[in-house]
Amino acid sequence: MSLDSTTVSPQPNPSCRGQLLACPECDLLQRAQLSAWHGTLRCARCSAVLVRSRHDSIEHTLALLVAACILFVVANSAQLVTLDLQGSIHTCTLPGAVQALWQQKRELVALMVLVTAILVPGGLLALMLYLLLPLARNQVPPGVKLVMRLLHHIRPWGMIEVLLLGILVAVVKLSGHATVLPGPALWALAGLLPITAGMLTAWRPDDVWLRLGELQK
Template sequence: METAQDLIVCEHCDTVYRREVLTRGQVACCVKCGAVLERHQWIGLDGQFALILAALIVFVIANATPIVSLGLSGMSSATTLWGAVIAMWNDDSQVVSVLTVMTLFFFPLSQILIFGWVLWFARDGRRAPGFARAMVALHYVKPWSMIEVFMLGVLVAVVKASTYFDVIPGAGIWSFAVLTVLITIFASHDPRELWNVTRETPA
């Protein structure tokens, strides 16, 4: 008898299919509407957990070290992300500062911690306590992590500032760049696959 894990439902037209094992590079598509049903997960659970730990370390470095240093006439000034947030708050840009904290700190950190929580148990084939709520939270948090947008904005600002100042990228900006790469890798994976590779722990 087939179980729920053996079936997959198209999110767009509700057509039900029998789940097939995908090989590297394969993508399953709905024959009715053409929507992507699932992709082959090319990194295992242990690999994903290692990436999450790396992302957490890089995230801490990115928030604790200077993003960029500006030099002019022998004087220099460096700031971290939080220094920039405080400066915006003091300049009566409270809305921008709050959005910056939410999209560059709170949502990315939430995504990393939730992923780490579910993957810690998933490596043993188990579902973490609160698994369903965690998966729902990931669904809503993921779109609000905008580190890649921040990186694009910083690059534009650095290019413009280099016309007037001596611009020296700090460890923070390099850490955000690495974090962008890690998040991009995770974006290529469908977290819904965790439903299929884990089972409820017997009470």
């Protein structure tokens, strides 16, 4: 088996010492020495990606994560929009919108907004911060396996982009009846989308396991 910093095709070798990997596509078992290695490792049979690693992915993801956390706090604490209806001023925050939907007997919509726009994105950011901050300082946080499993399951349920699209549609419809002024929270949500996309692109679970393996030796 040969490994380098580029895309490689390992050859299975039972005598080779290293981590035993199962191909997610064809289930071929093969061994690779992954310590202190970075690049893309492919299956010897079908060329599916076994491991994709980058030496600075944890630090890169953490930097974007901190920015995302700041924007998320602003998005949930500051004013979302301000409505000026013939001199009557009304302001709204994201949690306030959930409360208003609940009071209007739209419990299902309120729960969907609460879960997909507040709880899941907040939980995702909190779990990643809990995991990556100690790893960046070469420390192992407790419960890593549980945290990684939770991240895998809750990641698809964060739908801030759907919420933002709905807000923009509502603003366009309301603009014919009142003056609509975007608040800091709306701009924070708009900034949160590219930051989160960049964070999830930089996020490489393989690097987390490699770092944990190095720290636990």
